[in-house]
Amino acid sequence: MRQIKSIVIAGLLLTFPMFVGAQTTVKISEPEDEVIISKHIYGHFSEHLGRCIYDGLYVGQESAIPNQDGVRSDIIDALIDLKIPNLRWPGGCFADTYHWKDGVGPREDRPTMVNRWWGGVTEDNSFGTHDFLNLCETLGAEPYLAANVGSSSVQEFTEYVEYVLHKGGSPMAEWRKEHGREKPWAVKYWGVGNEMWGCGGNMTAEHYANVYRQYATFMTDWTNSDGLFRIASGANVDDYHWTEVLMRDIPKSLIEGVALHSYSFVEWNEKGSSVDYSEEQYFSTMKTALMMDELIVNHTAIMDKYDPENEIALVVDEWGGWYEVMEGTNPGFLYQQNTMRDAMIAGTTLNIFNNHADRVKMANLAQTVNVLQAVVLTEGEKMLLTPTYHVMKMYNVHQDATLLPVSFDGPTYEFEGESLPAISASASKNKDGEVHVSLVNIDAHKSHTVNLSVEQFGAKNLTGTILSSKDLQDHNSFESPEMIAPKELKSIKVKKGVVEIELPPFSVLVLKAE
Template identity: 40%
Template structure:
């Protein structure tokens, strides 16, 4: 019996899905950079782990944020350039409690190593400059070191350090969580700091002939903060060229839940928490639009994902990866598609070994987590036009007055393809889902469909030994005479359908 219906309104376009919505975030924290990406026993002659680089390369990451996180506002970029043996060793203020092997920051992985990684995997870098304990001069100098093509001391240092051409870094964040670890600022204080930093960093834009900079301000999940920040920024005499291109917030969910000990009720609440991403996007967009009436300022979610009680500062924020977390990522990616008119980038936290990482490593191996396969399944959406999608679905009442809708979906189109992703967030039951593409009668031969996690339990932790059990399989799709598609989704699964 059909119990959920999806209608894809193919002619009702929302906006292009920015490929950067599938972005990632890597911080000097635990085993993310050191051991995860750089400098383990299995590193190549340049210091990179080939197994990790190859997994990231296959995924075609559009953008990677670095070096933090809280680390960003305690980081002085000049510590991390030049001959590695001369770089200063520093304490890592916020993440000093990581695994014993990396209690301090060696600065062996710095700007040139990060940008080299981005070049190797074809990803756009997004650098987060230090506002909390740095100054505008330091931030503007970093832009000059990375991007300037003239005859200055900083541009020459980049050349001496092996990169003749400017890197052309486009995305520059000014601070991270400046309401918290980035300086405990009030929104008004941060707005004033932002204006000061943006004056110098933004003016660098005039000197970067080929590289337009996009400046990113830090916002908050508490939306009153965003409103006050925007009002203070808007209260100045800024015009349409004021350097503020995106406002960000972070949304982590599942923080009070042990992923190893959770039961079905907790799964439901966790998934409902993930779905709150939608409200956050709507609220931050409203705070922007109330002030920035004459221009577009994008919404970036530059840290998001599952954060469970297993991830503590003592263990470098490591937690097991499983299907449940991957399901939440699918549901959130659908939400980003629905809001492609405002969401310009997102960065799941964090790429390797930390929180809801996509890649996990030990000394010898690197493997993809279930969330990696979700990103792979959703990849065809990147750059497509998102279209309105309505879903009629059963739901379960939760004991906190919310409900968990079982079936979710999003859809996007190109000239010759419609791509639909569908989640069954019900960890207990199957759902039969009808999909109707308004104005189209698809041919069964022109459908290619894949299903994730049909044979997996939601809570099985992925390890090096079982990692290949989470890959996609073919999904059977039946097509009625009127062109309605029908699929059977087992509990806790995600499907991707390409319809030519």
């Protein structure tokens, strides 16, 4: 990766002047083959990390903050409005040090542990499996359990499956009933370890493939009529050898998904501020974000060799922006702000996932509350929604809709002799015949005019929602929690079946055609 000098401008929000760019014509076509954009692409991730669970999602039943069984009511309402389709838990790196039996039964009897990965804090296991799975039921979201392989055993792993899924008569099912849950939970998605190339055990791909085969063999489904969805711990960014080995060495009868992790940042060892960043840092971050398309293309090409029938999903179960923690916060808690840069990451990444929905069947933004590219931030009783939240809510119209191919020759965003595509787009048609088009302009300076032909869809009623702001570094704070919020697009020009829209710099727009 090219080395880029870090420029940190403390206490200064840069204002980028707006210039008018070129016109772009976006063509939307009817698909030759129907591809459904799985709602699970819009999944989320909550790890026992910093203030994601404790002092974030979970405040306890005795808290003065309104809650449902200890989980903040305002966060529950926000996630329901977001139409969150699935939630991954308990990690992350934490997953491969987590022993699930420590988190069930009376809270006063649960042992403590030290969270060695994230801040060295003491974990009291007060938020455990019952709390998480009951929360998913409240949210109407599918649970995605990342289970321990790195420091566990096949027996502990399979007893977890039995505890969660068996109806009754087995030792683990009866133990679950003793803890107050009569019926099993219908948990379909199971991660067989996490980042086994790193914090999950520093394994080679060849070794992990054999370990995976062993664990997956003993996983038995007791509840779901269509079976378990077992997800192998996949590659780190462009480790194509890892994907090659898993696809080659794991029988298709034992696997339903292969994971991929990729984060967006300035430089791995020089991530820069989440608020006071320069245009150079912004450009570099967007460069890594847009690499997601290349990663998916290349990993998919490997998967196609071994799975031409497209039966195994690519699951991008960790993605998002990663910067330095906010000043004065615990370095191991990964708390950062969320600006219009993060809205750009979210919009372009979701467009990439939508356009590769034939292979990408699930993804999980990291992370839900108070960690990395969060959709919700909290401070005591206060809560705010981030620009990323608003983008994901705007985009949830694509969930389970039919992908419509888009094509265009767009302008570029130029910076110091380098260029990136300025415009990103994806489109879909839902079961009611509504067409939705999501557009992003990442250019820090120029607005761009987009001409969009909708005549072939017989659209008569056009509406739009836009997310934009004056400065790229703008963000919602607890003093101004609604500084950035979606607004109705007031100017939609239609002439001879062509819609003309002006996209301001660093903006996200979703157009609906009925």
